Amino acid sequence: MKRTAILSTLLAVLVTAVAVTLPRVSVSPALAGDQTITLAVEKMYCAACPLTVKTAIEKVAGVKDAKVDYQKKQAVVTFDPAKTTAEAVAAASTNVGYPARVVKTGS
Numbered sequence: 001m002k003r004t005a006i007l008s009t010l011l012a013v014l015v016t017a018v019a020v021t022l023p024r025v026s027v028s029p030a031l032a033g034d035q036t037i038t039l040a041v042e043k044m045y046c047a048a049c050p051l052t053v054k055t056a057i058e059k060v061a062g063v064k065d066a067k068v069d070y071q072k073k074q075a076v077v078t079f080d081p082a083k084t085t086a087e088a089v090a091a092a093s094t095n096v097g098y099p100a101r102v103v104k105t106g107s
Contacts, residue, residue, distance in 0.1 A: 034064060037086045038104035039075040041068065041093055049098065050075075056096040060084050075100065 041053055050068035053075060057066040062083025068075040077089050086102045093100035 034078050035081045035086070036076065036078045036106040037089065037102050038106075039077065039090055039093065039100040040103045041073055041075050042099045044068075044070055044073055044098060046070075052096055053093050053098050053100075056092045056098075057089055060089055060092045063089060074103070 044050060044053065047070055050070045054066050054068045057063055057068075057075060057077055060079070062080040063077060064080065065078040066075060067077075075093065079086075079089060086105060090100040090102055
């Protein structure tokens, strides 16, 4: 019985010592999850324009959701930062004739 108590105490001390000496690991933003950005989208002049922008943005690998608002002249896009960047998403819109720039980033 005494032997078990001593071993339990030693184990507890060892576990505590190891936990204290281990370095803290931080998660990089690319591994933290999806990112959401808001793009200002220029040159949308009709109700069909947002469909073209949405289709182009959704073709970018890693894009999970895109909502394009004609009235606000903006797009809100959620994507996996491990697969693409905000700049690549904006470039997809620009490449189909609707210049876009990032105006807000979120997590």
